Amino acid sequence: MTGRPLELAETVFRLYQDLLRRRTGFVLADAQRSRLESRLGAEARSAGSFYQLYGRLRNEPADSPLFGRLLDAAVNGETYFFRDPASLRALAEEIGPERLLAAGHDGVLDVWSAGCATGEEAYSLSIVLHERGILPGRKVRILGTDLSPAHVRRARSAVYGPQSLRATSPERLRESFEPAEGGHFRLKPALATPVLFEARSILDEPASGPLFDAILCRNVLIYLDQEARSRVVDVLASRLKPGGYILLGASDALAAAASPLTLVRLSNDVAYRR
Ligand SMILES: C[S@@+](CC[C@H](N)C(=O)[O-])C[C@H]1O[C@@H](n2cnc3c(N)ncnc32)[C@H](O)[C@@H]1O
Numbered sequence: 001m002t003g004r005p006l007e008l009a010e011t012v013f014r015l016y017q018d019l020l021r022r023r024t025g026f027v028l029a030d031a032q033r034s035r036l037e038s039r040l041g042a043e044a045r046s047a048g049s050f051y052q053l054y055g056r057l058r059n060e061p062a063d064s065p066l067f068g069r070l071l072d073a074a075v076n077g078e079t080y081f082f083r084d085p086a087s088l089r090a091l092a093e094e095i096g097p098e099r100l101l102a103a104g105h106d107g108v109l110d111v112w113s114a115g116c117a118t119g120e121e122a123y124s125l126s127i128v129l130h131e132r133g134i135l136p137g138r139k140v141r142i143l144g145t146d147l148s149p150a151h152v153r154r155a156r157s158a159v160y161g162p163q164s165l166r167a168t169s170p171e172r173l174r175e176s177f178e179p180a181e182g183g184h185f186r187l188k189p190a191l192a193t194p195v196l197f198e199a200r201s202i203l204d205e206p207a208s209g210p211l212f213d214a215i216l217c218r219n220v221l222i223y224l225d226q227e228a229r230s231r232v233v234d235v236l237a238s239r240l241k242p243g244g245y246i247l248l249g250a251s252d253a254l255a256a257a258a259s260p261l262t263l264v265r266l267s268n269d270v271a272y273r274r
Pocket of ligand 1: 024026075076077078079080083114115116117118121145146147148151200201202203217218219220223224249
């Protein structure tokens with residue numbers, strides 16, 4: 001028996017907003033109250049109330065399963081394949097070839113999709129690198145990271161429905177995917193293999209983590225408060241190989257304006273360099 005749905009009162013919702021902002025920089029919009037109420041209903045019921053659940057969450061580390069369920073319930077993971085053709089073209093036609101040339105014959109192209117949601121951005125890049133003939137010939141590593149453990153689990157499954165594929169042409173669907181259960185499509189293994197996913201906040205990145213030739217961080221900074229935005233931009237800048245590029249979304253660009261990054265114009269897009 002599940003009983004009547006529990007109510008998330010506005011005053012308690014504010015506590016959740018504050019907790020998320022403090023721990024992750026994530027700004028949960030007021031309009032998300034009913035979404036949090038329905039998505040965290042089971043956890044609130046087992047804790048006794050939304051207020052008691054808040055009490056538990058406050059003492060949980062950010063990488064615990066319970067805190068992960070709060071993140072899953074709170075974050076907006078809107079994304080789809082080929083959402084941003086200009087940045088994919090810039091990576092496949094300009095940045096990728098330039099960086100591989102600089103890296104020499106055995107060099108590796110390292111790309112990070114920071115705030116990858118359910119993986120469509122990272123996999124779109126793998127597809128265009130195959131189409132341009134860069135893969136499978138050259139060594140490419142694509143890392144996707146996201147705050148939400150549920151998003152990362154879905155990304156690893158590489159199975160997608162019509163919403164995710166709404167901007168994917170029939171030719172690409174035929175070439176890059178195979179039919180899966182329930183009218184969904186699975187990315188072909190050769191395209192999925194170069195891509196790895198990890199669940200963690202950009203703000204919790206290890207200080208001496210791997211360096212990247214290009215970092216995509218699109219439609220992420222807009223959800224963060226000002227302090228978290230500038231910390232994220234600093235983290236991204238510190239993880240570039242010399243001469244590497246950061247590609248932000250148009251709506252994220254303001255966050256970089258106050259950073260030490262320099263805006264560079266490419267034929268297909270704009271990017272930032274240190
Ligand atoms: C709207 S999606 C954007 C997905 C993709 N980059 C795109 O442009 O299509 C935003 C994603 O950023 C993630 N996110 C927000 N703050 C983050 C942080 N501090 N670290 C990692 N991921 C974060 C959210 O979990 C969400 O999945």
